[in-house]
Amino acid sequence: MLSVHEITELSEEFETKTPQEIIQWAADTFWPEIAMSSSFQTQSMPLLHMVTSLNRSIPVFFIDTGYHFWETLMFREKIASEWKINVIDLYRDHRWDVFAKQNIRSLPLEDPNLCCYLHKVQPMQKALKDIKAWISGIRRDQTSVRAHAKILELQENGLLKINPLLNWKKSDVQEYMEEYNLPAHPLYEKGYKSVGCAPCTVAIGVNDDERAGRWAGRGKVECGLHTDMFSKKDIADVQNEFHLDITKVK
Numbered sequence: 001m002l003s004v005h006e007i008t009e010l011s012e013e014f015e016t017k018t019p020q021e022i023i024q025w026a027a028d029t030f031w032p033e034i035a036m037s038s039s040f041q042t043q044s045m046p047l048l049h050m051v052t053s054l055n056r057s058i059p060v061f062f063i064d065t066g067y068h069f070w071e072t073l074m075f076r077e078k079i080a081s082e083w084k085i086n087v088i089d090l091y092r093d094h095r096w097d098v099f100a101k102q103n104i105r106s107l108p109l110e111d112p113n114l115c116c117y118l119h120k121v122q123p124m125q126k127a128l129k130d131i132k133a134w135i136s137g138i139r140r141d142q143t144s145v146r147a148h149a150k151i152l153e154l155q156e157n158g159l160l161k162i163n164p165l166l167n168w169k170k171s172d173v174q175e176y177m178e179e180y181n182l183p184a185h186p187l188y189e190k191g192y193k194s195v196g197c198a199p200c201t202v203a204i205g206v207n208d209d210e211r212a213g214r215w216a217g218r219g220k221v222e223c224g225l226h227t228d229m230f231s232k233k234d235i236a237d238v239q240n241e242f243h244l245d246i247t248k249v250k
C-alpha cells in the first residue's frame with residue numbers, strides 16, 4: 001500500500017518517464033488488481049496497444065451506454081477479436097431501466113449530466129470497486145480540466161488512477177499509430193476526431209480542437225469519469241442532486 005507522500009513523489013518522477021515505463025510499473029505493482037478503460041476511438045488505440053501488448057489479460061472496461069454509433073460497437077468487436085484482449089462491457093444499473101427507457105430520446109439533450117452519470121459514471125464506479133488501480137488514457141492537451149491532472153491520482157475510495165499518456169500531444173498519438181500501423185475508428189476519416197455517444201458527438205473541421213465535437217455548443221466538456229466520479233456515492237445522492245423522485249427510478 002503506497003502512502004499519499006509516495007504517490008506524490010512517484011507521480012512527479014513519472015513526468016519524465018515514457019508511458020510504457022509507467023504502465024510496466026503499474027502492472028508490476030498492481031497485477032491482478034488492475035484494469036484499464038477504453039472508448040475504442042482512434043486516440044484510445046496507443047494506450048490499448050501498449051497495455052495489452054504487455055499483458056493481454058488485463059481487463060479493458062468498455063462502457064456500453066446504449067447510445068454508441070454502430071461503427072464504435074463494430075470497431076470494438078473487431079479489435080477485441082483480432083487482438084484477443086479481455087474486454088468487459090459495462091452497463092447501467094437496472095434500477096434506472098424504466099426511467100431511462102421513458103426518457104431515451106430526451107435525456108441526452110435535456111439532462112446530459114444525469115444521462116452521463118447513469119450510463120457512464122455509475123457503471124464505472126461499480127466496475128472499479130474490486131480493483132486497486134485504473135489505467136486511463138487522458139491527456140493534458142485535451143481539455144482545461146485535464147490540463148491540471150496528475151499522472152498518479154489517489155481517488156476518494158482508495159483507488160489509484162494512472163494516466164500514462166498525460167504528457168502526450170495529439171502528434172504523439174499520430175506518430176505511435178503510424179509506427180505500429182494501428183487501425184483508426186471508422187468515423188475518424190469522416191471528421192469525428194473524438195467519438196462519444198451518437199446524440200452528443202458531431203463531426204468537426206480539420207483545425208478544430210480534437211474534442212470540439214463532443215456536446216458541441218452545450219457548455220459540457222466532460223462526462224464525469226475524469227472529474228467528480230467518486231464524489232457521488234450512490235443512486236440516492238444522484239436523485240437528490242438531480243431532484244428526482246426516487247419512486248420513479250426504482
Ligand code: SF4
Pocket residue numbers: 065067107108109111112113115116117119120196197198199200223
Ligand atoms: S455522452 Fe450523451 S448519450 Fe452518452 S451518456 Fe453522456 S449524455 Fe448520454
